[in-house]
Amino acid sequence: MKKKLLDTMDCRYNSLEAGRLSTNEFFDILLLEKPTTNGELKSDDNEIILADTLKELDMLIGLTNVKALVKEVLAYADMQKKRRANGLQTQPLAMHMIFKGNPGTGKTTVARLLGKIFKAKGLLEVGHLLEIERADLVGEYIGHTAQKVREQIKKGLGGVIFVDEAYSLARGGEKDFGKEAIDALVKGMEDNKDNLIIILAGYKEEMDTFLSINPGLKSRFPIHMDFDDYTIEELVEISELMLDLRQYTLSMSAKAKLYQLLAQKRLRDGLHSGNARLVRNIIEKAIRRQAVRLSNRENCTITDLMMLAREDLE
Amino acid sequence: MKHCLIVGKPNVGKTSFFLNFASYLGVYTCKLTFRDNRGEIIQKEYLIDIAKKNLISSSPFKTMDIIEINLSVPVYKGMQSFVLLDSSGLIDGTSDSHDIRSSMTATIKALQNTDMVLHMMDASSIFSKEINSISLIDDQINKYCRCKSLYCILASKMDKEESERGYQLLKNKYPTSYIIPVSSVSERGFKEVKFFVGRNL
Numbered sequence: 423m424k425k426k427l428l429d430t431m432d433c434r435y436n437s438l439e440a441g442r443l444s445t446n447e448f449f450d451i452l453l454l455e456k457p458t459t460n461g462e463l464k465s466d467d468n469e470i471i472l473a474d475t476l477k478e479l480d481m482l483i484g485l486t487n488v489k490a491l492v493k494e495v496l497a498y499a500d501m502q503k504k505r506r507a508n509g510l511q512t513q514p515l516a517m518h519m520i521f522k523g524n525p526g527t528g529k530t531t532v533a534r535l536l537g538k539i540f541k542a543k544g545l546l547e548v549g550h551l552l553e554i555e556r557a558d559l560v561g562e563y564i565g566h567t568a569q570k571v572r573e574q575i576k577k578g579l580g581g582v583i584f585v586d587e588a589y590s591l592a593r594g595g596e597k598d599f600g601k602e603a604i605d606a607l608v609k610g611m612e613d614n615k616d617n618l619i620i621i622l623a624g625y626k627e628e629m630d631t632f633l634s635i636n637p638g639l640k641s642r643f644p645i646h647m648d649f650d651d652y653t654i655e656e657l658v659e660i661s662e663l664m665l666d667l668r669q670y671t672l673s674m675s676a677k678a679k680l681y682q683l684l685a686q687k688r689l690r691d692g693l694h695s696g697n698a699r700l701v702r703n704i705i706e707k708a709i710r711r712q713a714v715r716l717s718n719r720e721n722c723t724i725t726d727l728m729m730l731a732r733e734d735l736e
Numbered sequence: 737m738k739h740c741l742i743v744g745k746p747n748v749g750k751t752s753f754f755l756n757f758a759s760y761l762g763v764y765t766c767k768l769t770f771r772d773n774r775g776e777i778i779q780k781e782y783l784i785d786i787a788k789k790n791l792i793s794s795s796p797f798k799t800m801d802i803i804e805i806n807l808s809v810p811v812y813k814g815m816q817s818f819v820l821l822d823s824s825g826l827i828d829g830t831s832d833s834h835d836i837r838s839s840m841t842a843t844i845k846a847l848q849n850t851d852m853v854l855h856m857m858d859a860s861s862i863f864s865k866e867i868n869s870i871s872l873i874d875d876q877i878n879k880y881c882r883c884k885s886l887y888c889i890l891a892s893k894m895d896k897e898e899s900e901r902g903y904q905l906l907k908n909k910y911p912t913s914y915i916i917p918v919s920s921v922s923e924r925g926f927k928e929v930k931f932f933v934g935r936n937l
Contacts (some may be wrong), residue, residue: 439773439841444830448844449876 454507472542479535483659488532488647492539499543516615516644517545520633521623523649526697529623530584532649537582540619547617548580556590559603567599571606580617588622589632608642652697654684661701665730670709675732680704683735708734737806738818738937741846742890743877744856746796746825747868749892749920753856754803754822755791756920757929759784761807769804773842796867799824800839802846809934816937821846828873847877852886852936854929859891859902859917870906878910886936887913890929894919 434451437443479489495517502512517540521529534551541549554574561567574583585591585607591600611620622643624632633640652660658680665671672680687700711734716722742750758766766787770778778801782790791799799822808817823846824839831837847853855877858868881887889910891903894917903917916932918925 435841435845438830438844439834439838441830441832441834441837444828445826445840445844446828446872446876449873449880452848452880453876 468542468544472539475535475538475542479532479539481663482528482531483656483663484652485528485532485649488528488649491645491647492536495545496539496543499545515545516642517619518611518643519619519621519645519647520629520643521621521647521649522626522629523623524625524651524697526699527649527651528698529649530586532647533582533584533621533623536619536621540582546580546582546619550578550581551584552578552581553584553586555586556600556603559585559591559607560599561603564599567602568606571603571610575607575610575614575618578618578620579614582619582621584621584623587624589624589628592632592635604636604639608638611642654681654688657684657698657701660698661705664702664705668705668709669728670705670730671728672730673732676708676730676735679732679735704735705730707736711736738851739821739846739849740818740852740854740933741821741823741850742854742856743823743843743847744825744892745858745868745871745873746827747794747866748825748856748858750825750856751799751803751822752788752792752920753890753892753918754805754820755784755788756923757926758805758807758820760923760926761809761930763805763807766805770801771804771842772801773838773845796825797836797839800835802842809930809937811934811937816934818933818937821850823847825868826873826877827867828871847881850885852933853877853881854888854890855881856890856892857906858893859899859906860893860896861898862902862905863898870909878913882913888929888932889913889915890925891915891917892919894924895921 434443434448438445438448476492479492495515498515502515506512521533523529530551530553537546537549537551540546552574558574559567559571561570591604594600607620611618620643622629622639626648658677661680662672683704684700708730712730715731715734716726719726742754744750755766764784765781766784767779767781768787770780791803801824803822805820805822806817807820808815810816823843824836826840826843827836831840855874857870857874861869863869878887878889889906891899891906893899894903899917899919903915906915914932916925916928918929
């Protein structure tokens with residue numbers, strides 16, 4: 423592959439020297455061949471990062487609709503590149519999104535991965551994630567809000583701006599500056615369409631009311647993603663994955679206890695039980711309790727060090 | 737060792753900057769390596785003043801080879817050496833002369849393999865239509881290098897009257913690139929170039 427590339431390069435040099443190819447044409451070809459990003463990474467590095475990040479995304483439990491969407495976007499980006507190579511018109515795609523879901527369903531995690539994927543694909547320049555909330559956008563006096571929003575957009579340029587609990591922007595009533603913040607945000611994202619992705623995130627019901635109050639918003643955020651609550655089986659799967667990364671295992675009875683704990687919590691706290699975050703908290707607590715349990719023991723085997731027992735879970 | 741290439745249209749002052757910058761960095765006798773498109777190498781040693789007399793000319797396409805010189809700049813407390821390359825000018829389209837075409841090919845080859853690019857534009861002739869006024873090829877070099885390697889623009893001939901306006905225009909035209917105004921006569925901007933190179937070695 424590389425050799426072939428060198429051969430065509432040599433061939434081009436020859437035609438340049440013989441006067442069959444002008445310098446401008448030569449540069450046109452060079453510019454077409456390289457990816458459109460301004461990043462310093464070479465395309466090989468980008469591909470490795472892309473593959474890694476996609477793998478990371480695939481490892482997330484559930485979230486089938488999110489994975490499908492990412493595939494769509496990647497295919498679209500490839501198509502655009504091919505179209506450009508053939509001299510057809512290409513258009514930047516508005517990629518602003520709305521994430522609806524309860525806490526702990528993976529909204530922030532997915533946003534962070536999306537940033538990386540889009541950067542590796544050349545759709546974003548930097549690919550970082552800027553997490554902001556109402557307080558970062560809404561100002562204290564008249565005129566302050568627009569300034570604050572502009573500042574945040576400047577910071578997020580080239581990456582993903584993730585507005586958590588976005589519905590709170592419309593909460594304050596008539597005299598609140600939240601509405602001004604929304605207007606400024608919309609203006610900013612229209613101006614920087616091709617180098618910025620804004621994601622509004624929040625609970626499902628609240629986001630739905632928020633969008634119905636601001637009908638203009640819905641059309642400006644073409645991609646809507648629902649993050650469903652995890653089932654208890656999925657949560658246990660997630661916990662096993664987390665434990666795997668930390669090199670721990672669950673004993674059989676501990677696993678049964680975990681089921682019981684999760685079911686209990688969900689019954690008691692309902693939607694706000696915390697989903698994956700709850701699992702992480704339970705596990706981290708169990709790890710700490712296991713450490714206390716083992717600290718009095720003289721000699722521990724590898725299995726002891728790795729195994730979380732029933733009494734560690736609470 | 738890192739390579740730092742000077743490119744630009746013909747007659748914008750590439751060789752003049754090349755030699756004056758070398759002498760600014762404290763070189764008295766310069767060992768130059770001339771490399772043509774076929775890869776043939778000739779080495780010559782000059783006193784810097786004689787090199788200036790021989791290699792700089794006011795007519796375009798005086799330099800037909802890639803000229804290399806080893807230089808060193810201060811980095812932190814020590815010195816770091818690098819190779820500065822001077823190239824033949826690039827023009828839009830193609831040329832009637834085979835020699836010019838082949839030297840342009842050599843320049844483009846060097847451009848693709850370099851670590852750092854100093855893109856020189858003549859700030860004094862922007863408003864006229866001469867061979868060294870900025871044109872399509874400058875945009876293309878800018879676009880290509882901006883993404884590929886370390887890159888800055890040198891606005892040359894800043895000692896002339898028109899140049900300040902030309903420099904402002906360049907700043908507007910290439911807002912994302914770092915532009916250093918330089919003059920080989922007054923040594924303006926040499927310090928900034930030295931820092932730019934030193935920072936990126």
